Amino acid sequence: MAQFIQVLILGLALGGVIALMGSGLSLVFGVMRIVNLAHPSLIIAGAYVAYWAFKLWGIDPIVMLPIAALILAGIGVLLYRLMFEQEAKSARYSEMTVLLTFALAMMVEGLLGAFFTNTQRVTSPDYATDAFFISDIFIPKGQLYAGIVSLVIIGGLALFLKYSRMGYAIRATTQNRDAAELLGVNVNLVSVVAFAIGIGLAGAAGALVSFVFSFFPAKQWEWIAMLMSVVVLGGMGSILGTVVAAFSLSVIAAFVGTWVGATWSTMTFFLALFVILLIRPEGLFGEKPEMA
Amino acid sequence: MAATLQTPDTGAVLAARKAHDEKLAKRADQTRAIWFPVTVLAVLLALPLLQFTGNYNYLLHLVLFTASYVVMAAGWNILGGFAGYVSLGHAVFFAIGGYFSGVLLARFGISTLLTAPLAGLLAAVCGYLIGQITLKVRGPSFIISSIALLMIARILFDHWTFIGGANGLALPINDLPVLWAKLPYYYAFIFMAAFTVWATYRIKHSKLGLGLRALSKDEIKAESAGIDTRFYKVVAFALSAFFVGMAGAVWGEYLTYLRPNIFLIILVSANLVLMCILGGKGTIAGPVVGAVLIVGINELFVATMGASELNLFGTGLVMAVALMFFPLGVVGTLARKGKLPRILNWD
Amino acid sequence: MTALLEVTNITAGYGDGPAILDGAHLTVVPGKVHCIIGPNGAGKSTLLKAICGMLKIRKGEVVLKGERLNGLRPDQILRKGICFVPQERALFPKMTVRENLRMGGFTLGDARELDRRVDAILDRFPILRERANQHAGTMSGGQQQTLAMARTLIIRPDIVMLDEPSLGLAPKIVQEMFSIMKMMSEEGVTVLLVEQNALMGLKNSDIGVVLDLGRTLIEGPAADVLADPRIQELYLGGRKAA
Numbered sequence: 085m086a087q088f089i090q091v092l093i094l095g096l097a098l099g100g101v102i103a104l105m106g107s108g109l110s111l112v113f114g115v116m117r118i119v120n121l122a123h124p125s126l127i128i129a130g131a132y133v134a135y136w137a138f139k140l141w142g143i144d145p146i147v148m149l150p151i152a153a154l155i156l157a158g159i160g161v162l163l164y165r166l167m168f169e170q171e172a173k174s175a176r177y178s179e180m181t182v183l184l185t186f187a188l189a190m191m192v193e194g195l196l197g198a199f200f201t202n203t204q205r206v207t208s209p210d211y212a213t214d215a216f217f218i219s220d221i222f223i224p225k226g227q228l229y230a231g232i233v234s235l236v237i238i239g240g241l242a243l244f245l246k247y248s249r250m251g252y253a254i255r256a257t258t259q260n261r262d263a264a265e266l267l268g269v270n271v272n273l274v275s276v277v278a279f280a281i282g283i284g285l286a287g288a289a290g291a292l293v294s295f296v297f298s299f300f301p302a303k304q305w306e307w308i309a310m311l312m313s314v315v316v317l318g319g320m321g322s323i324l325g326t327v328v329a330a331f332s333l334s335v336i337a338a339f340v341g342t343w344v345g346a347t348w349s350t351m352t353f354f355l356a357l358f359v360i361l362l363i364r365p366e367g368l369f370g371e372k373p374e375m376a
Numbered sequence: 377m378a379a380t381l382q383t384p385d386t387g388a389v390l391a392a393r394k395a396h397d398e399k400l401a402k403r404a405d406q407t408r409a410i411w412f413p414v415t416v417l418a419v420l421l422a423l424p425l426l427q428f429t430g431n432y433n434y435l436l437h438l439v440l441f442t443a444s445y446v447v448m449a450a451g452w453n454i455l456g457g458f459a460g461y462v463s464l465g466h467a468v469f470f471a472i473g474g475y476f477s478g479v480l481l482a483r484f485g486i487s488t489l490l491t492a493p494l495a496g497l498l499a500a501v502c503g504y505l506i507g508q509i510t511l512k513v514r515g516p517s518f519i520i521s522s523i524a525l526l527m528i529a530r531i532l533f534d535h536w537t538f539i540g541g542a543n544g545l546a547l548p549i550n551d552l553p554v555l556w557a558k559l560p561y562y563y564a565f566i567f568m569a570a571f572t573v574w575a576t577y578r579i580k581h582s583k584l585g586l587g588l589r590a591l592s593k594d595e596i597k598a599e600s601a602g603i604d605t606r607f608y609k610v611v612a613f614a615l616s617a618f619f620v621g622m623a624g625a626v627w628g629e630y631l632t633y634l635r636p637n638i639f640l641i642i643l644v645s646a647n648l649v650l651m652c653i654l655g656g657k658g659t660i661a662g663p664v665v666g667a668v669l670i671v672g673i674n675e676l677f678v679a680t681m682g683a684s685e686l687n688l689f690g691t692g693l694v695m696a697v698a699l700m701f702f703p704l705g706v707v708g709t710l711a712r713k714g715k716l717p718r719i720l721n722w723d
Numbered sequence: 724m725t726a727l728l729e730v731t732n733i734t735a736g737y738g739d740g741p742a743i744l745d746g747a748h749l750t751v752v753p754g755k756v757h758c759i760i761g762p763n764g765a766g767k768s769t770l771l772k773a774i775c776g777m778l779k780i781r782k783g784e785v786v787l788k789g790e791r792l793n794g795l796r797p798d799q800i801l802r803k804g805i806c807f808v809p810q811e812r813a814l815f816p817k818m819t820v821r822e823n824l825r826m827g828g829f830t831l832g833d834a835r836e837l838d839r840r841v842d843a844i845l846d847r848f849p850i851l852r853e854r855a856n857q858h859a860g861t862m863s864g865g866q867q868q869t870l871a872m873a874r875t876l877i878i879r880p881d882i883v884m885l886d887e888p889s890l891g892l893a894p895k896i897v898q899e900m901f902s903i904m905k906m907m908s909e910e911g912v913t914v915l916l917v918e919q920n921a922l923m924g925l926k927n928s929d930i931g932v933v934l935d936l937g938r939t940l941i942e943g944p945a946a947d948v949l950a951d952p953r954i955q956e957l958y959l960g961g962r963k964a965a
Contacts, residue, residue, distance in 0.1 A: 119516040121523075167696065179462060180699060182516045183649065186464065187695035190646065194689025202685075249829075256826050259815040266775065266809065267874075268801040268830035301685075305642055309527040312520045351531050357524040361513050 086220050087342075093223055095338030096331060100231030101292050103330035105307070106314040107238055107323055108285030114258040114321030115278040117178055118168060121185040123286055124307035125192035130156050130290020131207075131299050132200060138207045138294075145207050146233060149291040156287025160280040163188065168279070169272070189304060196301040207294040230292040237288055241281075242323060254278050258321055306350060313357030412719035413573070420566050427555050436558050440630070442671045443565035444623050449651040449663035450572045451619025456649065457658035458585055459612045460592030461514065464645045465522030466620050468506075468529045469499040471639035473621030474628035475539055481547055481629055489564050492625040499621020500614040507613030511606070514595065526642060533636040544635030547628060561630040568626070569664075572619050577660050577722065579615065588612050589658070620648075643688070650691065654698045656707030660722040665706050670694075727753040727913055728774070728805070728882060733783030734937075735773040742781065743769040745937035751882065756904065756914040758928035758945060760921035760958060766937040767917040768810060771884045774915075775807035776800045787881075802830055804881035810890060813871040816860025820851055820870060823859050827874035840877050848873050865896035872903045876910070883907055884915040889923070901927045921958050925949045933958065 109123045133152040134145040167188065171180055206212070212226035245251040256264040257274045265271045293299060314333055318325030333356055341349030420439060426432040448470065456462050473495035477488035488495070510521045534542045550557060579585045587608045591598035599605045628634045647670060655666025670691075677690040702709050710716040728751035736742040744766045751757060759767050772778045774785055776797040785792040787803055797807070815823055824844055828837040845852040851870060854862060859870060868888055875883045885904065889897040904927065908914050918924025925931050931948030933941040935957075941948060948954055 119520065167700065171700070178516050179519070180703065182519050183462065183653070184696060184699050186646065186649075187692045187699065190643075190692030191689050191696065192692075194685050194687070194692060197685030198689065252822075252826065253829065255818065256815050256829075259817055260812055262777070262797075262809060263813050263815065264826070265797040266777075266801060266807050266813075267826050268798045270796070270798050272796075305523075306527065309524050312524070316517075316520065347531060347535055351528065354524045354527045354531070358509075358521060358528065361517055361521045361524075362509055 090221050091338050091342045092335060093221060094227075095335030097224060097227035097231050098296070098338070099331035099334035100234035101227070101289065101296050102310070102314060102334050103327040104234035104237055104285065104292065105289040106311045106318070106326045106330055107241065108282040108289065109311055110315045110318065110321055110323055110326045111241075111254075111285070112279055112282035113315065115254055115282075116168070116181075116275050118181045118185065118279075119178070119320075120282070121182060121308055122188035122192060123185075123282075124304040124311060125189045125196070125301070126156055126159070126283055126286040127290045127293060127307065128299055128301060128304055129159075129192060129196060130287035131294035132196060132205075132290075133287065134291040134294040135205050135207045138209065144209055145291045145294050146209075146229065149233065149288050152291040153284040153288040156290070157280040157284030160283025161276060163283070164276050164279040169275075189308070193301040193304055200301070202300045202302055204298045204300050205294075206298040209295055212295040226295050230296045233292060234289070237285070238323065238327060241285070245323070250274070250277060309357060310350070310353040313353040313360065316357060317360050409718040409721070413722065417566070417570055421563075424559055424562060431555060433555070433558060436562050438671065438675065440558065440562045440565050442667050443562075443569040444627055445647065445651060445667040445671060446569040446664050447565065447572045447623040448620045449648050449655075449667050450569075450576050450660075451616045451623070452648040453616070453652050453658065453663045454576060454579060454588075454619075455609075455612045455616040457652055457662070458580060458588040458592065459609055460658075461511065461609065461613070462519050462649060463522040463616075464519055464642060464649065465525040465529075466616070466648055467640050467642065467644040468526055469503060469617040469620040470624035470627070470644055471529065471533060471636070472499045472502055472617075473624030474634055474639050475533070475545075475624075476621075477625035478545055478547055478628040478634045479539060482545055485548070487560075488625045488629040489560060492564070492568075492622045495625035496618040496622035499624070500618035502621075503617025504610055504614040507610040511609045511613060522645075523642070526640065526645065530636055530640045533640055540634070542636060544633055544638075546633050547631075549632050550629075558630075561626055564626050565623075568619075568622060573660065573664060573722070575619075576663075580660060580723065584608060584611060592658075643691070646691065646695070650695045650698070652705070653695070654702070654705055656705030656709070656711070659705070659707040659711070661720045662705050662707045665720065669706070725753075726750045727788065729784075729786045730770070730774065731784045731786070733770075733773055733785065734781045735769060735778045736781070737769075737778065743937055744773060746783070747934060747937055747939050748783075749932060749939060750942065751913060751915060752930060753881075753913055754908070754911060755929040756908050756916060756927065757930045757932060758921075758924040759915070759917045759932045759934055760924055761934035761940075762958065765934040767934055768886050769937075770934065771807055771886055771915065771917060774800075775805055775884065777807075801878075801880070805884065806875045806878065806880040806882070807884045808871050808875060808886065808888065810886040814859040814867055817858055819856050820859055820862075821845075821855045823870060824851075824874055824877060827877035830878060837877075844873050844876055865892050865899065868892065868896075868900060869903065872900065872907070875912075876907065879910065879912065882913045882915060884917075886917045887919055888916070889918065889920065897923070921954075922949075 105127055109120055112118050112120045130152045133155055134148045137143040137148045138145055167184055168181065171177060171184065211229060214225040215222040216225060216228070245255055253264065253269045253274045256269055257271050261271055314330045315326050317333065318329035333353055337349045337352040340352045423439065424436060426435070448466070452463065452466050476498050477491040477495040480486045480491050481488055506525065510518060510525065513521060533539065539545060550560070587598065587603045590601065590603060591605045591608060595605055624639065631638070651666030651670050652663050653666070654669055655664065656662030673690070673694060674687065677687045704712055707716060707720055730747065730749040732746050732748055733744055734742045734746060735744045747766060747770055749770065759770065761767050769778065773780050776792070776795050776799070780793050787805065790803065792800055792803065815826060818826065821841060824841045825837060828840060831837045845855055848869060850866060851873060854866070859867060862870070872885070872888060888900045888904070892900065904914055904916065916924060916928060925945045925948055928945040931941070931943060931945040932939060933948065933954060941951070941954065
């Protein structure tokens, strides 16, 4: 029983970070119908920002989080203007953008690899290797903090989407781009803002990831499959769905990792993705398979 | 009532249309230049004669390398180009073919040149089975599922001790003198490339190819026109896996080892996609042009930048630029403008 | 009687495709209901899309109250006073009825004023009041169309363009749509209606416009258009026979 609770806690602790990693991906898909395969590579870019800030100046990665988010959001604006803006009129838009983000993922990985090599890195603030103990059960501090920060950020995002004017515009554009534009929403501006927020979330997630997982540029492929399974299960575009899916899959992966073997824990995500795509391509929370 | 009134009209219209089409077909035939690919093939077959005058192993390697990619890209084109299902997971079939023939070579000493068609068949069967599952979804969902497939296969191959796990398998090296050691593989790949290009031509113009092109435009309409889209797609998947698997089989022996981090990487898949897009997705000459271009660009990058990481960046950059500015590829763009040189019109 | 909106000789089409509109023109008279009729593919919907900025105008001009609208985006054109209700998917299915109405007043700066107007609309349409907190996507086709039309009243634009509001609705509900349209007109909103059912459309309008092959054939009082024997034969008679 104690072991059960232990594994459950470890799974839940990672769920928050994974949810944050996936939320930006989900937002970008929701608003722009872009399946951003480059999202994990940008998370890794954010992780490097936090890593070097800690290594060079000893800045805590959680303190660095807003800065990483801002830097990545800026990159997001640039990328959107350069690569995606004119694609909006392309006939095979969804397929084109997947391939385009795939190319972007390779470019980011190549650049990061050229600068920082493919050595495994991890930011190591004190709490990253520390833990709280409740009788026999331990809660790793790093994962706990990362999880809490993630949930706070996602909560903030949800409130922003629900109540702010821009949030209204983003939700409207997600649900019906044409109608939003016909009601006076500048959908292009909304797209830039949403894309920047999405990539900014990648930066924020990166800062947390930097001390929760070890990372290197080529790690992105593993994360692509992991995050895709989370957002697809959550119904692409639904933030709440992403959170629920992230926690469920993370907990399942923790159990698989403990009882079946560590290798199979990552496999959980890939198999889940496979199964979900085939059984319910619209995800648990999605309305209809709009990706088709 | 309206129908009866129009009957004589429709007959006349159909007759006129038929005459028009026949004229077009004749024009298309006239612009095709069979002599060009045949000449290229003849030159390539004679190329190893150069070895009598010096060591041209690097040149032979480049041609062989390009030919191997022609086989795979043209194979990928059947699913990605004709049917419109973009797969980023075709490295899986490359690995299946490579490992199947590789294991036979390592355990029983049977050359992969003999077992390559069998390796292709095995890849085709796997493709058929996988296609049954993944071809239910299309567009981005299919692309993602193909990445998931690759990740799953990578974990399986990395942990399957029978085939050496992550360390892979070493294969015996043939005992020909250095100058001639490449020749068996050289001819194998040239032969396979020619065969694949010819086969894709036949497929494109068959009933299957017609059905695939119809469903790539609009699957629901194709289905309501009586095309068994499900079956067509799966067959396309199997056929494309066949060629990729066959190439993988011979590639393993040429490389003299098999390892998941060589065979099961997304870059292999990405190259296939890139070649077809750059050359012209869905055209016959496209994958060939794309393979030549990409191998050329790759060599240039390696020669000038060296590092494999920048190489990855370069591949991504070329792909992004191609997608943004030439989404139809070299062959497709030229054809759209009516400027496709006769020698590249193989459709 | 000066024109509110003047469309002169416009050419437009989708993407690189052929021109659907090929020299169409239209004069919109303030306060009247205009009905655009014509066979399938005549360019009726295309004309509305070109006016509201959803389609690029290749040639010709759209002028609203002396101001040229060519090249503006739909959101900018809305701010000029033209509101377009597309044929389908006009709503935000996962927003509530109230949120949908609030989106109708997106361009209003004043949140309190917006709430007041949303409430006023809910008072006028009891069916919407009943379902104020229900997701729009879960309502029936007629209710959705009512919401889409009622939503335009939040900002009271100069012109409302309706693309086949009766499409796919039962005859009884269609009558309701026309009465909402009449209500708009009585409030001084100029209405531009595209209608497949020419007879029904013209009977409920002041001005009739006939479009064919992307060109304007006839513009005139709806009653005259209705009575014109050529129209009878081409667009109304054929319908009866079929």
